[in-house]
Amino acid sequence: MDFTKLIRPHILSLTPYSSARDEYSGKAGIFLDANENPYSSVLGKPFNRYPDPYQSEVKEKLAELKNTKPECIFLGNGSDEPIDLLIKALCEPKEENIVIMPPTYGMYKVCADIQQVNIQQAPLTEDFEIDLDNVFDAVNAATKIIWVCSPNNPSGNILSKASILQIVKAFPDKLVVIDEAYIDFSTEPSFISELENYENIAVLQTFSKAWGMAGLRLGVAYAHPTLIQVLNKIKYPYNINIVTQGLLLEALDKNDEKDRLVAEILSNKLKLEKELSELEGVVKVFPSDSNMILVKFEKAKERFKFLLDKQIIVRDRSNVALCDDCLRITVGTAEENQRLLETLRTF
Template sequence: MFDLNSLLRDNIKRLVPYSTARDEFKGEAAIFLDANENSYGSPLPVAYNRYPDPMQWKVKYRLADIKGVPPQNIFLGNGSDEVIDVLYRSFCRPGIDNVVLFPPTYGMYEVSANINDVIVRKVSLTPDTYQIDMAALQQAVDENTKLIFICSPNNPTGNSINRADIEMVLNNFDGIVVIDEAYINYARQKTFIPELTEYPNLVIMQTLSKAWGLAALRVGMAFAGEEIINVLNKVKPPYNINRAAQDLVLQALDNIGEVNEWIRDTVIERDKLSASLDALPQILEVYPSDANFILAKTVDAKGIYNYLVEQGIIVRDRSKVELCNGCLRITVGTADENITLINAIKSVQL
C-alpha cells in the first residue's frame, strides 16, 4: 500500500522550508519594503525589480483550465530537469535508495540520479518493440526502490509504452511512478492526468518546451496528488520560475489554437518524413513514432551524421545508445527542412 510518509527522506520530513517575504502576508499592497528589492525599478521596459510569485499561481490557474486538474495538483519546475532533481532529493536517500530506469530513455534520469548519489537499476526495453520487460522489472525492484521513471512516448525511440503495462506498474509498486509525457501532444495515447485520482503514487511530467514551443523559457510541469505536490514545493528553491518566464507563459497559453495547428502539421510531416526515409537505401528501418522525432536505423550512422553536419543539418547520433545501434534521431522539421534533409541523405555515398 502506498504510504507517502514512509517514502520521504527523514531530513525532508524535518525540513522547515524557506519562507519568502511574499509568503508572509495575504491580500494586496501598495508599498513593498519587505524583500530588500530595488525600490526605484529596473532598467527595462517591464518592472522586473520585484520578486516573482514563488508559487506561480496565475500560471497554475491557467494550466488548470487547460489540463482539467486543480491548480494545487500542479508543480512548476525550471524545466522538467528540476522536477526530476527535486523528486530524487525528496524521496531517495543517497547511497541507499535506488531508481529503476528503462533504457534506452531520456538521459537526465540517470545523470540526476548520479548527481544525487542514487543507485540506478536498468531494465532494458525489449529489443525492436521497445516495451517494458515486466518480468525483468519485477526482479529489479526491492524495498529500497523509491522511483520508477517511464518515458511515454519514449525518447529516443519515439514509441508509446503499452498503457496496460504502465497500469500494472502503478497497481503493483508501492513507490512513486513517474510518467514523463514530454511528447504526449503528438501521441495517439492519451495522457494519464485523468488517472491522478485513482493512483496516489502517480507523478506525471509534461513540458512547455516541445509542442508549446517555449524551450528557451525552461518551464516543466508535474501533476500529482496534493500530498506529493506539497513535498515538491517544500524542497524547491523559493523563486524557481522567474517573472519573465511566468509572464511569457501566460501569453502563450492564450494561443492554444495556433499550438494545435503546429501539432497537426508536425504529425502530418512526421508521417511524410517517415515514409520518405523508409524509401532511402541509406535507411534500414524507420521505427514507429508518437513524438515529434523519428528514430531511424542507418547503414552508417556516424558517416551520415558527419555528412549532414557538413551540409549544415544537425540530427542526433544515437548509435552508441543501448538498443539503438546504427540509429539517428531526427526531429521533424518544417516541410522545407524535411525535403532538404531527405535530399541530403540521398546524396550520401553508400
Template sequence: MFNINTLVRPNILNLEPYSSARDEFSGSEGIFLDANENPFGTLNRYPDPFQKQLKQKLSEIKSVATENIFLGNGSDEIIDLCFRIFCEPGKDKALTFVPTYGMYEVSAAINNVELIKVYLDENFQINKNEALTLLSDANLKLIFICSPNNPTANCIDAVEFIIQNFKGIVVVDEAYIDFSDKESLSQKIDQYPNLIVLQTLSKAWGLAAARVGIAFTNSAIINFLNKVKPPYNISAPNQQAALQALNEVDRYEYEKAILIREREKMLLELQNICLIKKIYPSETNFILIEVTDADGIYNALTSQNIIIRNRNKVIRNCLRLTVGSPEENAALLTALQNISA
C-alpha cells in the first residue's frame, strides 16, 4: 500500500502553509481591503493563488481533473519543489538518467541532495538491470526521467518499468510530448500513485516567456505542492496569456503541424551535408546530430548569428538544432552546407 506520508520530509508534513488573503475569499467581486493592495490601476490586485480558471481550461484540454493539476512558475519551480518536499538535505538521494535536462542536477545541488547519474545506453535507453540494482536504496526518494528526452530527442521505453519497481516518487518530464506520437502518462496518474507528470506551455504552445509549468499527479501530492509553493507563484498577466493560448487550440495545432513537418524536412536535408556523421531520430522540436567538429561548427554558425546548442561536453561532437520557422531552418541548412563546402 503506497503511503505518501512515508516519503515526505517530516518538516513538510508538519508545515503550516502561508494563508494568503485570497485563500480566504473565493469571490471575484467585492470591496477588497484585506491584502494591503493599492486600490488604483489594472495590475494592482494579487492574482488567483490557485489559478482556478487556467486549471479548468487545462482540465478540458488534457482530460485530467482540476484537483490533479498543479501549476508552477515554469517546470523548474516544480522540480525544485519536489526536492524540497521529498528529499532531506544531506541525507536523501535522487536519480536521473543522463544525458538529460540539466536542471535536475542544478536543483539537486541547490537543495544539497546527492544526484545519482546513470548513463543511458548507446540507443539512449535505460538499462533495466543496471537501474534495478539502484532502486532499493532506502535513501533514494526521487527519480527524474525526461521523455521525450533532452538532448537526445527520443522517448524512453522503460519509464513504466521504473515506476512499477520503485517505491519512491517518479517525475516524468514530458516537456516535448506534444511533438511525439506517444501517449502521455498523465492519463495513468490514477494507476500509479507515485507518479508526477510534468508538461509545459513553453514549447508547443509558444509561451516560453510566460513561464507556466504543469504537474499532473494525485491529489495527495498536489496538496503538498500547494503547501510548499509561494502564495502567488504565477502572475496575473501570465495566467491571462496562458488562458488566451489555450483558447486558441486551432492555432496551436496549426503551428505544431508546421514544426513537425519542418522537423521531418530537416531530417531528410541534413543527410546531404557531409560534415554530419549521424542524425538521431527525433520526437521533439529539435534534432541531435553528430558532426566532425562540434566546437568549430558551432563557432562558425555563431559568427553568422545562427545560435544552436553545443552539446559536445555532454555527447561527443554533438550539436542540438531547434526546429525554427521555415525561413530560419533554410538559413541554418544553407550555413551548414557552406561550412561543408
C-alpha cells in the first residue's frame, strides 16, 4: 500500500513535538531535563516523573498476548483517541470522506463532523448485516476510511468476515478500520491475524468491556507500522498516564480472569435473552455476539422511561437507523438482570 497517498501530505512532512523522554528513554540517572518535581508527589507516590510516551513495556507484553509486533500497536485514551487521530491523519477537511454503516458507533460521525470531514453512509440490512451494494455505492475517489464495527454497536452481532474481506480486497487504497470493542464476547477470531496479509487494515480494541477497565480509558489500534508511526507523531506526547500503564501491565497477567468474567457474562446473556423473548410486549430479541442485547418492544419509549424511574438504566436506541422501538440492554449480573425482568413484568 502506498501510505504516502493515504496520509495527508502536511502530516507526512510535519515535525512532531519532541519530549524529554524522546531524547533519553532510560530509567536510571539524574533527571534534570523535563522540569519535573524531584521530590516525588504531594501524595507521596511516584507520580513526579513523566510516563513513557510510547508505552514500550506495555506494548511488548500486549504484543505477546495478541501474537503481533510492538511496532504494530498504538495505545490511546480509549478507542476514541485512535478514531479521532485516524481521521485527522488521513482526511482533508471539506474535501475527503469516511464511509460508515449505520446503525453503528456514533463517534465515527462525531469525530468526522468535528474535523469537517464528509460522511458517506452505507446502511446495514434490516438484519444488521453488511450490504455490499450500499458500500460500493458509498465509496468514491474521495473516500479515505471505511469503518466497520464488528461485533456491531448497537445491534451486538458479528458482521460477515467474508464481506469485510471483500471490502478490504476491493479497496486496497482505502483504510478499512474494524472496530472490535466487543470481540472478546464473540467466538469469531480477531482481524489482528490478518494484518500481515492486508496493509490497508486497522483493528481497534478496548480494555473497557471484557477486561472491565472502562474507568481507566484505554483503547488499542493495531495496524501497519507506518500508520502506527503517524499516530505516534500526531498524538499528545504523554497520552497514557503512568498509573494506567502500571495497572495495564498487571492486568495483562490476568487474561484467565478476563476469560472467566466473559464466560459469566455470556452465561447471564443466554438466560436474559431467553427470558426477554418470553416477556409480553417484546417484539424481537436480536442475536448478539457481544455483552449487549438489542430488543424491539411495544411502547419502547414508555418502557424506557418506566425503567428509568425505577433507576434501571438501559439505552434508548429507537432514534437510530433500523432500530425503531428498540432498547439496548447491557448484560448485568444475575441479580441485576433479574431485577430488570421483574420490573419489566410490572409495566
